[in-house]
Amino acid sequence: MTTDSRERVLARIRTALGDVPATDEPPLRRGYLPAHVTEDRPTLLAVLAENLAEYRAHVNHATPQQLPEVIGRLLREHDTRSLAVPADLPPGWLSAVGGVRMLTDGPALTAERLDGIDSALTGCALAVAETGTIVLDAGPGQGRRILTLVPDHHICVVRADQVVASLPRALPLLDPTRPQTWISGPSATSDIELDRVEGVHGPRRLDVVLVGEAPR
Amino acid sequence: MSGTYLGMPAFPKAAAVSTQNAQLRANLTHATHTIRDKRAKAVAELADWAELRQAGKEIKDRTLRRLDHYLLQAEAAVTAAGGTVHWAQAAAEANRIVADLVKAKGEREVVKVKSMATQEIGLNEALAAEGITAYETDLAELIVQLGDDLPSHILVPAIHRNRGEIRDIFREAMSRWGRPAPEGLTDSPAELAEAARLHLREKFLRAKVAVSGANFLVAETGSLVVVESEGNGRMCLTLPETLISVVGIEKVVPTWRDLEVFLQLLPRSSTAERMNPYTSIWTGTTRGDGPSDFHLVLLDNGRTDTLADEVGRQALRCIRCSACLNVCPVYERAGGHAYGSPYPGPIGAILTPQLRGLTSEVDASLPYASTLCGACYEVCPVAIDIPEVLVHLREQVAEHGTGHRAERAAIKAATWLLDHPAAYRTALRAAARTRRLQPRRLPLPGPAKAWSDTRDLPTMPEQSFRDWWKTRGQENTP
Numbered sequence: 001m002t003t004d005s006r007e008r009v010l011a012r013i014r015t016a017l018g019d020v021p022a023t024d025e026p027p028l029r030r031g032y033l034p035a036h037v038t039e040d041r042p043t044l045l046a047v048l049a050e051n052l053a054e055y056r057a058h059v060n061h062a063t064p065q066q067l068p069e070v071i072g073r074l075l076r077e078h079d080t081r082s083l084a085v086p087a088d089l090p091p092g093w094l095s096a097v098g099g100v101r102m103l104t105d106g107p108a109l110t111a112e113r114l115d116g117i118d119s120a121l122t123g124c125a126l127a128v129a130e131t132g133t134i135v136l137d138a139g140p141g142q143g144r145r146i147l148t149l150v151p152d153h154h155i156c157v158v159r160a161d162q163v164v165a166s167l168p169r170a171l172p173l174l175d176p177t178r179p180q181t182w183i184s185g186p187s188a189t190s191d192i193e194l195d196r197v198e199g200v201h202g203p204r205r206l207d208v209v210l211v212g213e214a215p216r
Numbered sequence: 217m218s219g220t221y222l223g224m225p226a227f228p229k230a231a232a233v234s235t236q237n238a239q240l241r242a243n244l245t246h247a248t249h250t251i252r253d254k255r256a257k258a259v260a261e262l263a264d265w266a267e268l269r270q271a272g273k274e275i276k277d278r279t280l281r282r283l284d285h286y287l288l289q290a291e292a293a294v295t296a297a298g299g300t301v302h303w304a305q306a307a308a309e310a311n312r313i314v315a316d317l318v319k320a321k322g323e324r325e326v327v328k329v330k331s332m333a334t335q336e337i338g339l340n341e342a343l344a345a346e347g348i349t350a351y352e353t354d355l356a357e358l359i360v361q362l363g364d365d366l367p368s369h370i371l372v373p374a375i376h377r378n379r380g381e382i383r384d385i386f387r388e389a390m391s392r393w394g395r396p397a398p399e400g401l402t403d404s405p406a407e408l409a410e411a412a413r414l415h416l417r418e419k420f421l422r423a424k425v426a427v428s429g430a431n432f433l434v435a436e437t438g439s440l441v442v443v444e445s446e447g448n449g450r451m452c453l454t455l456p457e458t459l460i461s462v463v464g465i466e467k468v469v470p471t472w473r474d475l476e477v478f479l480q481l482l483p484r485s486s487t488a489e490r491m492n493p494y495t496s497i498w499t500g501t502t503r504g505d506g507p508s509d510f511h512l513v514l515l516d517n518g519r520t521d522t523l524a525d526e527v528g529r530q531a532l533r534c535i536r537c538s539a540c541l542n543v544c545p546v547y548e549r550a551g552g553h554a555y556g557s558p559y560p561g562p563i564g565a566i567l568t569p570q571l572r573g574l575t576s577e578v579d580a581s582l583p584y585a586s587t588l589c590g591a592c593y594e595v596c597p598v599a600i601d602i603p604e605v606l607v608h609l610r611e612q613v614a615e616h617g618t619g620h621r622a623e624r625a626a627i628k629a630a631t632w633l634l635d636h637p638a639a640y641r642t643a644l645r646a647a648a649r650t651r652r653l654q655p656r657r658l659p660l661p662g663p664a665k666a667w668s669d670t671r672d673l674p675t676m677p678e679q680s681f682r683d684w685w686k687t688r689g690q691e692n693t694p
Contacts, residue, residue, distance in 0.1 A: 006303035009465065009516045013284045016524035020281045028274055031267035032477070051490060107504060111421050111455050131483075131491035144505040145454045145496075149447065167476040176437035176472050177297070179502045182495035187447040190487050191356035191372055192379050192405040194247040200355060200409045201416065202447025202494060 035165035036130050044129045044163045045210055051132025055185025056198050057206040067211055071121065071155065072096035074207050078153050080118040084109065086143030089121065093157070105143035114150035120203075121155045122148055125180075126162045128170045132185065134158060134208065135170065137178040145181055154203040156183070160212035221366065224556030226581035231550035240551050243378045248542045254488035255539060255595070261490070262480070271477045273599040276533035279435075279470055280523065286435040286468045287514065293438025297500020299510040310515050311342035314427060314460055317511055318348050321458055323425050327416075329442060329452045330354035331429025332536055333462045333515055335367060335558035336571070339427065350427065351393070351419050353448035355412050362389035368552025368560060370538035371486055376551055379403040386411050394419060409446075416448065426452035426507070430463045431535065432478060433512075436471050439499040440512070443482060443492045453496045459507040464515050466523075466532040478535060481597035485537035518571030527608040531566045533598040538563075540592035540602060546585055555582060562592035566605040574613055583609035644680040 037047050049059045062070040071093055075083065082101040085094070094102070103109055103117060114120075123141030127134045134156055136142050141157075148154045164170050174180065187202030198204065224230065234240060259265050279286055291301045304310035318326055326343070328334065328350050340350040340361075352361045359374035360367050363385040367373030374382065383403040390397040395415045401407060428449070432441040440461055442449050453459060469478065483492045501510050523529050541547045541561030552560035556578040557568040565586055569579040583606050592602040634640065647654075656672050679687075 003303075005305045005309060008305055009303050009514070009520065010284050010287070012516065012520035013287075013465075013523060016520050016529075017281065017283070019526055025278060025281075028271070028278065030271050030477075032264040032271055032480075033267075036262060036264075055489075055493070115417070115421060128491075133491045138502070138505055145450070146505075149450050149454055167479055171473055171476045176434065176439045176497070177499050179499070179505055180495075180497040181450065182491070182497070183493065184489070184491040185493050187445070188493045189355050189405075189409055189446045190251075191354070191359070191374060191446075192382060192408060193243070194251045194372055194375065195405060196487075196489075197405040197409050199406065200413055200446035200448065201353075201420070201451055 032168075033166075034168045037165050039165045039169075041160060041163075041212075044165060045160055045212060047165075048127055048129040048132060048158075048163050049210060051129065052185065052206075052208055055132055055188070057132070057185045057208050060207060060209045062209055062211050063213060064211055067157065067209065068093060068096040070209055071157075072098075074155055074209070075100055075119060078119055078205065078207075080153065082117045082119075084114060084117050084120045084143075084147055084151060086122055086141055086147065089141055090123070093121070105147050109147075111146060111150055114146060117151045119153040119155060120148050120151045121157070123157050123159075124162060126164055126170055126173055127158045128165070128167060129163055130166045133170075134183045135174065136181045136183065137174065139178065145179055148181065148183075149202060152203055153205045153207070154183075155207040155209065157209045157211060160210065163210075221556050221558070224578045226577040227550070227554055227556070227585040228581060230554035230556065230578075231546075231585070234551040234554050235549050237551070239378070240376050241549060243376055244548050244551055246378075247372070247375050248548050251488055252542045255485060255542065258484040258488040258490065262484070268477055268480055269597055269599055272481050272535075272597055273533060275469060275474050275477060276598055277530075279468055280466065280529060280532055283465065283468070283523065286470055287465055289435040289470075290433050290438055290468050291514075293434075293436065294500055294510075294512050295438075297438050299438070299500040299512055302511060302513045304513055304515050304517070306517050307337035308342075310337050310462055310513050310517070311339055313511075313513050314339060314462065315343055315346045315348060317458070317460055318343070318425050319346070321425055323348070325349045325351065325419075325423065326425045326427050326460075327351050327353050327419055327423040327452050327456065328357070329426065329428035329444070329449045330357050330373075331427070331462060332370060332558055333429045333464050334427060337462070337515065337517060339462065351416070351423075353416050353419070353452060354444070355409065355446055355448075358412055358416070359385060362386065362393060364389075366553055367558055369541055370536050370559065370561070370563075371541075372538075376553070379405060379408065382408055386415075390415050416451075420448075420451040420455055423452075423456045425458045425460065426456040428452060428459065428461045430461050430467055431482065432475065433463055433468045434470075434472050434475065435468050437499055439472065439497050441475065441479075442496045443479070443494075444496075445487065445493045447494055450494055450496055453498065454506050456507055458509040458511070460511045460513065462513045462515055464517075465519050466534075482535055482537055485535075485539040485595065485597040518573070521573070522567075522570040525570065525608075528566065528570050528605050530600050531563070531570055531605060533600055534563050534567065535598060536563075537597055539595040539597065543591040543595050544586075545589065545591075546587060550585070555585065562586060562602045562606075563600070566600075566602055566609060569609055574609070574616060580613050580616075583607075583613055641680075641682060644682065647676055648678055648680055648683075
């Protein structure tokens with residue numbers, strides 16, 4: 001039945017397009033800008049931090065040396081007792097964390113179990129300054145999609161060299177075959193009187209740690 | 217289960233009722249004005265908005281001109297990535313495909329991501345008839361479902377409800393669907409969102425099948441894109457074992473790169489954000505991460521009819537941002553329900569009659585649900601000339617003779633007068649001379665009565681413009 005439908009829909013499309021000449025079209029003119037900000041590293045980091053903060057993400061700065069301490073502090077502030085991490089989290093990130101139960105991502109870490117876990121800690125694939133977006137693609141240091149979805153608190157570490165200016169800069173760097181989650185601030189809704197409120201189903205607190213050599 | 221649009225009255229009849237609802241009008245005015253100012257600001261941030269809009273329009277037009285090619289490309293890519301592609305000519309066939317897939321899994325319930333396509337085909341009702349419960353998980357869709365209501369806005373289906381009404385619905389209905397509303401729930405939006413979080417969490421955790429739509433389907437990679445805010449979409453797209461996505465055939469875009477255009481246009485036009493909180497992109501299935509079984513249902517349901525109309529096909533460019541609703545003076549006053557379809561507002565007035573045909577009273581009335589002010593065209597991120605399509609559809613309604621005979625007669629008379637200048641002049645003078653005798657209202661008979669009853673006639677000037685123009689040089693006025 002559905003094979004038949006496939007042929008019929010395609011035939012209907014071809015009939016509907018009877019007026020369209022079958023000539024090749026010239027390449028699409030993309031007159032829009034490749035970026036809306038200057039693309040030096042300090043500007044990119046500042047714009048990303050500003051946009052993340054505007055959408056109520058908590059932005060923290062750290063040098064690579066300070067990173068473990070900042071992660072430890074964020075977990076203490078959130079009163080985290082249990083933490084989910086990807087199996088390939090860079091060594092050293094957890095060196096200043098104490099008294100927290102660690103759970104490593106894997107098939108045994110089901111949604112039910114994650115539902116009882118306080119926080120998740122991951123890296124990311126890249127971040128987009130202009131839109132205040134962090135992209136996760138289940139690549140190195142990120143784990144499965146579920147890891148950053150079910151716990152109510154997500155700490156995401158962004159290296160300065162992972163920040164790009166804009167979507168036209170980001171898309172060529174992303175692999176479409178990987179499952180992607182683009183995150184711009186914590187979960188939110190505008191469904192009540194079209195007014196934005198933070199916090200529905202995804203993590204209600206998003207801590208971003210920007211890691212660079214010269215933090216402010 | 218939520219209501220149905222079947223047997224809805226024509227737009228003027230429905231609007232006559234809804235415009236009397238002061239609460240509805242206050243809710244709509246508040247919400248649409250909030251968002252339209254924010255949208256204008258978000259758009260003004262981008263110096264190249266006009267170029268993005270042009271590219272969005274052009275990409276969609278090119279896709280439509282080779283729609284068969286891009287659909288086949290998408291089908292091949294989705295299949296290669298481990299998905300199964302189904303084709304549905306109409307609503308009933310799509311509903312049957314989804315119901316059969318759910319039953320084959322031995323399941324009696326599904327969780328749903330907000331989707332216009334599944335609203336359009338009445339999927340929830342069709343599943344209910346097969347003993348399958350569909351849980352809406354978007355906050356606004358949940359409000360609509362719990363309130364046994366109909367959606368009235370593309371982005372915010374419960375826009376007609378204010379916070380107090382939402383609290384009452386949650387208190388009254390949540391217990392019937394699952395976890396009850398928390399004790400002492402107030403009308404603070406944060407508390408209402410928390411109540412929805414608690415209510416739906418158990419459903420997310422136990423669901424085996426999810427149903428979604430998609431904002432975009434990338435032909436070259438087979439990737440599907442869902443933009444959302446709350447995380448309910450991520451839950452549905454990640455936790456269940458089986459994912460079924462019902463996607464209109466016009467949602468396809470040719471290349472991965474094209475997303476850089478639409479993911480700039482859509483959030484700013486829709487929620488007035490630089491980017492919506494969550495965007496999920498998946499390509500087929502990924503071992504060990506997310507659903508292991510993925511089905512894509514490609515839906516025609518009137519889209520090929522729309523495609524056949526050279527003027528009307530531009531409606532298929534629509535990316536469902538709802539910016540046109542938020543600026544429309546008619547929508548603001550009449551509300552979404554008056555449009556008798558899940559697609560209300562200006563886009564609904566051109567999309568619904570094309571998808572469903574002009575045969576019913578409500579669909580034939582929709583092209584008239586507009587003042588042709590053009591605000592919708594101005595804000596449309598893919599430059600759909602809605603007024604142009606409205607006028608085009610009015611012509612069709614007039615030709616087919618379904619209603620509005622009076623308009624046809626009036627236009628015929630006006631055409632004759634305008635073709636005969638001498639007669640026109642005489643008529644104007646006669647009208648001016650008899651002005652004292654003219655009634656304030658003109659009670660027309662038949663269907664035109666509704667129009668004439670609510671309008672005063674304009675007062676006739678002493679002199680016609682033509683006569684004034686001719687004599688103005690001889691007088692000594694500045």
